[in-house]
Amino acid sequence: MTPLCQLHFRASDGLCLDCAAVPAYAGGAAAGYGGGVRCRACGASVASGAGFCPNCGRDVAVASSAPREGAEYMGFWIRFAAFVADRIITYVIAALIAFVIGVSRTSGDGDGAAAEDVSAALNTVNYSFLLLVWGVSVVYGVALTALWGQTIGKRLLGIQVVDANGNIPAWYRVIARELVGKFVSEIIIWLGYFWIGFDSRKRGWHDYIGGSYVVRKRRRDGRLGEGDG
Numbered sequence: 001m002t003p004l005c006q007l008h009f010r011a012s013d014g015l016c017l018d019c020a021a022v023p024a025y026a027g028g029a030a031a032g033y034g035g036g037v038r039c040r041a042c043g044a045s046v047a048s049g050a051g052f053c054p055n056c057g058r059d060v061a062v063a064s065s066a067p068r069e070g071a072e073y074m075g076f077w078i079r080f081a082a083f084v085a086d087r088i089i090t091y092v093i094a095a096l097i098a099f100v101i102g103v104s105r106t107s108g109d110g111d112g113a114a115a116e117d118v119s120a121a122l123n124t125v126n127y128s129f130l131l132l133v134w135g136v137s138v139v140y141g142v143a144l145t146a147l148w149g150q151t152i153g154k155r156l157l158g159i160q161v162v163d164a165n166g167n168i169p170a171w172y173r174v175i176a177r178e179l180v181g182k183f184v185s186e187i188i189i190w191l192g193y194f195w196i197g198f199d200s201r202k203r204g205w206h207d208y209i210g211g212s213y214v215v216r217k218r219r220r221d222g223r224l225g226e227g228d229g
Helices: 023-030 076-101 118-123 127-148 152-157 171-187 189-195 205-210
Strands: 160-164 213-216
Touching: 023 171, 076 152, 076 160, 118 152, 152 160, 160 171, 171 189, 171 205, 189 205
Parallel strands: none
Antiparallel strands: 160 213
């Protein structure tokens, strides 16, 4: 159960004796105490280390599990456009690497006529090249997301991957998102990606696994950017 803060609140220093929280109605005595944060559920001030919001009783960890107030969650189509841009970029990078190291994009003697037959077309696929494309995509996605919160495709569209605090996700979260999460999202006919269109915060399954959100990128002055990085 949540603490009964109204019974334990001490007006002299604006603290709840039971949970160390700072109610929004505490006034000046509580302002600036301990670098507190605001409850995401009701907006009340909560002291650092407090487990519950004194105003609404919500668990702070649960109430704060979303980016900062005012974040604009990005939906399926803009994220799909960024995905397409990134796939074009990673394919070109993989093709250049393949050219340098001597890996062909096709194998066998398949030509245009043979490619009309599905089985013959599959025989022309060089799976080494496909593995190279996959490897480039993973390194590209993990590195750029962990460093900047954006791949080039997301940067072009002014969107960014963030964690629950609105920051660039930690490396381990990015790896979980890009490797485990995207595998899970893709394995059932891409259902984890389509989930973005129905989720209230526009999160795919890989976002849940990585503890991430995709939001409109803010400029350094705090305003929403229009396609800037």
